[in-house]
Amino acid sequence: MPTLLLFDVDGVLIQPSGYKLALRDTVNYFARRMGQADIDLSFEEIATFEACGLTNEWDSAALCVGALVVEVLLKAPALHRPTFDATLNAILTANVTVARPDFSGLAQEIAALNTEHHAVTDYTRKILCERLPVEQRSILDALFADIFSIETPTTRIQQCHTLGHQRFFETYGITAPFEAESYLIVHDTPLLHQESYKKLLAWRSNGERDFCIFTARPSLPPTGKTLGYAPEADLAAELLGLLGQVPIIGAGRLQWLAERHQRTTADYIKPYPTQALTAIGAALSQQEVSALEAAAALTESNLLVSPLADLRNQQTEVVVFEDSVGGILAAQRAVHKLQAYGLDVRLRSIGVSPEASKRAALANVADVVVDDVNAGVMLVLGDS
Known part of the structure; x- marks a missing residue:
């Protein structure tokens, strides 16, 4: 029986300290722009964000900065200006300070509203907008119109911290807002032990079983020009010794696909099934482009084509290793779609996290929850 493994990156294969520290410093950057004290988000707060569905730091940064702006405008409505930057400048000049918002409480509000586990951006904007008068709500468009865009203020600063100023310029073709080293390069560490790595490679060499990376991290496209594509998933694969060894189904691959089908990246990425369908096809065929097109054919046109069509006339097990509910739901939705075609x-879904809040959330959707990916890998390889 073919067995296909889909591995998330952050919190599963990689300890994403770089992203977390970049998020902390991004929020601090905007707090200082408004003359506020550093927020210094804790790792516990970030874990709560992730448990509540805010698994993308671009969403988390927009939430935190948006919440801080809202708190100031509630205290001093006259500081509202027509643009986001002008509003920040007015707040700084007025020397108005506010108490630290309850970011974890806001994340829990978002989770309570997002009962179907869709992308969280619209729910975040809704919750924050409802705190402001109607005439001031458009100020939040700068943060929430498109969190994937480098024009979004919080995303731009997050990316400078994440990539470093030199790779920022190489990626986007514009000068970074400040000089910085890449937090990913400096702070990320592998969670996959060398023993697990070797066993995984030996396991895949035994025919009819393989694996791929399945991550919401930005990535290079599968082919063509790379301007505008941040190589964050590719950097993770390089750190793990997997670059060029397995398909990387990251956000850049989905961005490339979305541009070809007049969609947005958010339409295709976790928690929606297109990315998971792509990962299944890529793990099966080790071909990224054909897997991407097959996933789009199925979700856009209800056409089952290779490599997904190659799943016919056989029983196949898909195992997903995830630290987020959205990733597991994406895999479930993908498998249900394939089952609908006979x-x-x-x-089999394996939740991966040592964090209590995330384990509790994962337990609602995963078949089993383990502390780390090595335990999950041993569990699967022991069954093979």
Whole structure:
């Protein structure tokens, strides 16, 4: 029976300290722009964000900065200006300070509203907008219109910290807002032990089983020009010794696909099934482009084409290793779609996290929850 493994990156294969520290410093950057004290988000707060569905730091940064702006405008409504930057400048000049917002409480409000586990951006904007008068709500468009855009203020600063100023310029073709080293390069560490790595490579060499990376991290496209594509998933694969060894189904691959089908990246990425369908096809075929096109054919046109069509007439097990509810739901939705076409595909979902809040959330959707990816890998390889 073919077995296909889909591995998330952050919190599963990689300890994403770089992203967390970049998020902390991004929020601090905007707090200082408004004359506020440093927020210094804790790792516990970030874990709560992730447990509540805010698994993308661009969403988390927009939430935190947006919440801080809202708190100031509630205290001093006259500081509202027509643009986001002008409003920040007015706040700084007025020397108005506010108490630290309850970021964890806001994340829990978002989770309570997002009962179907969709992308969280619209829910975040809704919750913050409802705190402001109607005439002031458009100020938040700068943060929430498109969190994937480098024009979004919080995303731009997050990316400078994440990539470093030199790679920022190489990626986007514009000068970075300040000089910085890459937090990913400096702070990220592998969670996959060398023993697990070797066993995984030996396991895949035994035919009819393989794996791929399945991550919401920005990545290079599968082919073509790379301007505008941040190589964050590719950097993770390089750190793990997997670059060029397995497909990387990251956000850049989905961005490339979305541009070809007049969609947005958010339409295709976790928690929606297109990315998971791509990962299944890529793990099966080790071909990224054909897997991307097959996933789009199925979700856009209800056409089952290779490599997904190659799942016919056999039983296939898909195993997803995830630290987020959205990633597991994406895999579930993908497998349900394949089953609707009569394919005998079965899913085993392994939640991965040592954090209590995330484990509790994962337990609602995963078949099993383990402390780390090595325990999960041993569990699967022991069954093979």
